[in-house]
Amino acid sequence: MAAKIALVTGSSGLIGSECVAFLDARGWRVHGVDNNMRRDFFGEHGDTTWNLERLRRETTSFEHHDLDIRDREGVARLFADERPELIVHAAAQPSHDLAASRPFDDFEVNAVGTLNLLEAARTQAPESPFVFLSTNKVYGDAPNELPLVELETRWDYADPDDYEGIDETCRVDMTMHSLFGASKLAADVLVQEYGRYFGMPTVCFRGGCLSGPRHSGAELHGFLAYLARAAAEGLTYRIFGYKGKQVRDNIHSYDVCTAVLAFAERPRSAAVYNLGGGRANSVSLVEAIARFEELLGTKLQTEYLDEARRGDHICYISDLARFRGDYPEWELSVSLDDLFEELAEAGRRFAGVAG
């Protein structure tokens, strides 16, 4: 039987590369699309060349395409040539903060690039599951309206009804998104629309913090990976407001892949799910710093700035109930402790401390 064909965008990035390796290991033929724009966005720390080289070494039927998803004709040609049976769209300008300084690049990559892919899929592969990596920033800062309580090392929800976190009914408008949140929301709504209007099997996974050792962590994106790297390399880490007690839920990129495959095997139309590490994998910034200091046996240099990042979440935990309800076979397999260990190891490697 011929191998099934997948197309993964952002294939040298964290989620894309994990999906390439994951699908390749399961016998898929995988076309990866990535132009290393992460380096252009974030400088040397964002360079993904090492990860592309690793994929080339470690996979058996992966083909890389140095293609920009803004290149509409190029995207259409690739779809016409390969007719993928699964599309995983993980290419993006992924930074909340960077977007304000590059508004056109942000919108053209995140929103228009997604439209290019959706249209190519509609004309060449309308039956193929289309998985979009969306973000919790589509909710803007509306999650900050929940009553919070300040604990010793973290903020938490004050109302027991909010314990499991934010679900998909959180409103998406009349809140501050950052330009990144706005461009991702445009893409998220387009992906839903290609599901509703055209009946295509599309899903938006609204990510909490997606993490893992394959992240080319940079100050402006890849919070835990960069933190580990800063601790290992002796860089100064800047904390923006909220006393460093802001909370994120973290999911290992491997567990994102199992969610993607669960959807691909039993797709629906216009699905929307929050996807993160949930309460079990939640951590505040100061808690994360303490853990890395312990694991790496070093003291992280920090600089505290009173002003929080605009539109930043104070306490964000993804409520996973909807996805778990529709895909009960899916479960988180990587604990927060294991994720920290993998990241500390990767931080050491980046710093050239380990062999």
Ligand SMILES: NC(=O)c1ccc[n+]([C@@H]2O[C@H](COP(=O)([O-])OP(=O)(O)OC[C@H]3O[C@@H](n4cnc5c(N)ncnc54)[C@H](O)[C@@H]3O)[C@@H](O)[C@H]2O)c1
């Ligand atoms: N990492 C997180 O914490 C997080 C959280 C929520 C949502 N997401 C979303 O998940 C997706 C994957 O995130 P990630 O952390 O793997 O990001 P990443 O930056 O590691 O990977 C994205 C990849 O896309 C590539 N890329 C950027 N612009 C491109 C273009 N125009 N054409 C082709 N390739 C291009 C980059 O070079 C990079 O390798 C993104 O859509 C992001 O918005 C990530």
